[in-house]
Amino acid sequence: NAGVTQTPKFQVLKTGQSMTLQCAQDMNHNSMYWYRQDPGMGLRLIYYSASEGTTDKGEVPNGYNVSRLNKREFSLRLESAAPSQTSVYFCASSEQANSGNTIYFGEGSWLTVV
């Protein structure tokens, strides 16, 4: 049981380049999330998808776009990467979008923008 799988694990981008982080879950969860983690800042929610067909902004959505491709997959796109987007990105999922549900995280994607 793979849980939440995200790719790539590591990526170096030049300023202005674009890229997509891919995420898939095999737990039949309805809700999926993208977080970024920066030193001293904890995890901050970028976008989430409460259910297939819906997406909503989180705390720090600027510079990102998302696509809930189907129930399993939720991608995060950087259209024009900036050094401020250097971070560790985590995809996550939960059965439902309510506070009583456990969130399951992927292993993270390390992104460096130079």
Add this chain to the structure above:
Amino acid sequence: SQQGEEDPQALSIQEGENATMNCSYKTSINNLQWYRQNSGRGLVHLILIRSNEREKHSGRLRVTLDTSKKSSSLLITASRAADTASYFCATAPGGFQKLVFGTGTRLLVSP
């Protein structure tokens, strides 16, 4: 701004000692969760405590919740070197769809 703030930011103890970390939050909640993150890995759920609960146990973990003070504590008893990790509290102000994590406590347990 962060909903949850953990204290202390870092904690260093010896194996066998107890480790206590605290979380304060700003708005009313239905539940509070604690997560653990090993270095270079994703977060893993430890325990959830509901707003109508004051204390909850899971193995060597003990979590308390004081809604009047808007605070929670996580106690790890008889710590082991394998407990070395960062610990985060998470709450959902205004509903779960925006689950917010604190900045975490880095715990180092030395053999």
